[in-house]
Amino acid sequence: MSVAVELRHISKRFPGVIANKDVSMSVETGTVHALVGENGAGKSTVMKILYGMQRPDSGEILVNGSAVHFKNPNDAIEASIGMVHQHFMLADNFTVLENIILGSEPKKGITIDFVAARAKVMAMAAQYGLEIDPDILVEELGVGPRQRVEILKVLYRGARILIFDEPTAVLVPQEVDDLFKALEGLRSEGMAIIFISHKLDEVLRVADYVTVIRAGSTVAEVKSKDVTARQLAELMVGSELPQPTTHGVTRREQVTLALNNVTIATSTGSRDLISHISFELHAGEVVGIAGVEGNGQAELVEAILGLREYTGSISFNNASIDHLSVADRHDLGIGFIPEDRQRQGLMMNSPLWENRILGHQRSKPVMRGFILDKNATIADTARIMEEFDVRAPGPHTLATALSGGNQQKFIVGREMSKAPALLVASHPTRGVDVGAQGAIWEELRQAREKGMAIVLISADLEELIGMSDRLLVMLRGVVTAELDPAKTTPEQLGSAMTGAA
Ligand SMILES: Nc1ncnc2c1ncn2[C@@H]1O[C@H](COP(=O)(O)OP(=O)(O)OP(=O)(O)O)[C@@H](O)[C@H]1O
Ligand SMILES: [Mg+2]
Incomplete structure (x- = not known):
């Protein structure tokens, strides 16, 4: 297996905050690599850096072995990197198909070749089990389908390195299963997937490797089969996993x-x-x-x-x-x-x-x-x-x-x-x-x-x-x-x- 992405000693400050100091991470092709850490640990920031949305203060990014310097997301997309964000970024009043091909429309002469685009999108959807209705308006979709549209959009642009920032936070269990099946498919196609989540049991289910960051720095990289959710939580925060339980009945007459x-x-x-x-x-x-x-x-x-x-x-x-x-x-x-x-x-x-x-x-x-x-x-x-x-x-x-x-x-x-x-x-x-x-x-x-x-x-x-x-x-x-x-x-x-x- 080869290394698809390598982040070396990435640092990034915002006024009054050090978001990343010395984040390193190496992601192989054909693997799912999870990135975990407390709120504010710097996960989204380092991924925005990889996606060209933020510039690092220092550190290096290598894609397929070559150093890259992205000025904006278009540069990252050009280098076959795609990102599905923590907060969706689709245009509500366009159809699913339009959203997917928006910005990278196939041209036939000067008109858009919708027939070819549709065929390509539907083939990708079928291959990865990402079920969609291409003609419905995005505003009519719930979060699960919206996410499938985002993923197809990223794939349509030719991404081979995919970043998912908390994709499961908004999904119900059945949708999580479907997403994980799609991730399996992408992995077996040799894509490299970076997966951020706070649900550690999910992380262990889907990921091959886990990088843990604490207060902006990488503190561990482990194989997921070698750790438990509890151990991951301890690496993140140094404390045990809480349980959602209430005790006794406190119901009153009122x-x-x-x-x-x-x-x-x-x-x-x-x-x-x-x-x-x-x-x-x-x-x-x-x-x-x-x-x-x-x-x-x-x-x-x-x-x-x-x-x-x-x-x-x-x-x-x-x-x-x-x-x-x-x-x-x-x-x-x-x-x-x-x-x-x-x-x-x-x-x-x-x-x-x-x-x-x-x-x-x-x-x-x-x-x-x-x-x-x-x-x-x-x-x-x-x-x-x-x-x-x-x-x-x-x-x-x-x-x-x-x-x-x-x-x-x-x-x-x-x-x-x-x-x-x-x-x-x-x-x-x-x-x-x-x-x-x-x-x-x-x-x-x-x-x-x-x-x-x-x-x-x-x-x-x-x-x-x-x-x-x-x-x-x-x-x-x-x-x-x-x-x-x-x-x-x-x-x-x-x-x-x-x-x-
Ligand atoms: N645009 C910004 N301006 C100033 N500070 C920022 C900005 N973006 C992020 N930060 C700060 O950088 C730190 C890291 O934030 P980041 O969003 O990367 O955390 P995260 O690990 O993704 O957390 P969460 O799990 O809550 O999403 C935080 O302290 C945050 O307040
Ligand atoms: Mg975040």
Whole structure:
């Protein structure tokens, strides 16, 4: 086997932060090579350097044995490197086929040869089991299909070295299996695959080699068959793997949230997005909503928060909130950890202290009467950063400068600060490392003990089962089953979600 990519002593600083100092890694052709490390360890940065999106301060990159100096991603693509990003980068209002060939259209004279392009794309899709519908608009796709489009786009451009930055964070187990099958196929074709993930059991399942980075430096390179998930976690953070479990029953008499026949019709009048959903949630209770992405969970959340019109009724602490706006509901004590942290949770180009205010414009410690208390806001931002281990220089750091997992920790900290009576938590630990995951679970457990009611949505079935008192399964907008987490395995839950049970 030959070495496809070699990174030698890569270093990169940002103002006030050393993102990479001495990262080295060597990836052979025909292998899957995982890159793991805590949030902010420098994984995305070093991969952006390899992909030409960032320039290293020092260090060398060799591709197939030759030194390269990329000025931009086009140079990297030219050198047959492709990247599937942590946050997708497709054009929503173009079709799948258009997205795949965008930027590298085959020309027949001066017109685009769509017939040839389509044939080539469909052949690749079939070869790697990346099922797609070429003519559908990307905006209509869930995350699993979107990712397949991204992968095909990268392959279409001739990539032989593929970088995947947390591809499984957004996938359900069945989709993870499909992705791993595709990776197997790519590997056997002699491609080199770099795979970033916080799910260490997955890493061990799919990867041949694992490089561990801590605080910007390579600390170990191991064969995955020689290590356990626990040992990897210890190499990353020097601590043991946390478990998502709650203890005992903390449910109280008080009904915090009650939904009665909540329905959201589509504008076209076809099948309802969610249909006649009714359930009660008590103080001190966690209800887990399980479902394959796109089966109405997002709409259910939007109804509870007041982001969407619905019929039926929702009450909070025994009073109807149907007529209340999003802000009014928030003021009443409904907190929200959003699914899409970059679009819904943060103002990316503002400092963290301004992000502390987002959604909390009317509450302490942000406001003193009608006046913004900037000093108190900054101090409280610093407290959140300390308490939730948000690793960044300080409250004045821009949100965009935080690693993905640290953005998530900040949002969780901000929403928990207000101690809402009800927390709607969408994928609260998505993209955070094992240590931070344990810390967030602990925060949720403590809040539950103090009487917080929690609606938990997660693609991580072990998290759903471990943290919930009750599980509701959603399929095509309807609650199709209620399960007792104590008696449900991830496999059983997975089948219930796909309607197989
Ligand atoms: N554009 C930027 N400006 C300033 N600092 C940055 C920038 N990009 C990354 N950083 C900092 O560099 C460090 C490494 O970030 P990086 O995104 O590489 O981490 P990561 O290992 O991918 O983490 P995660 O698992 O949370 O995604 C972090 O401290 C981050 O705050
Ligand atoms: Mg990252």
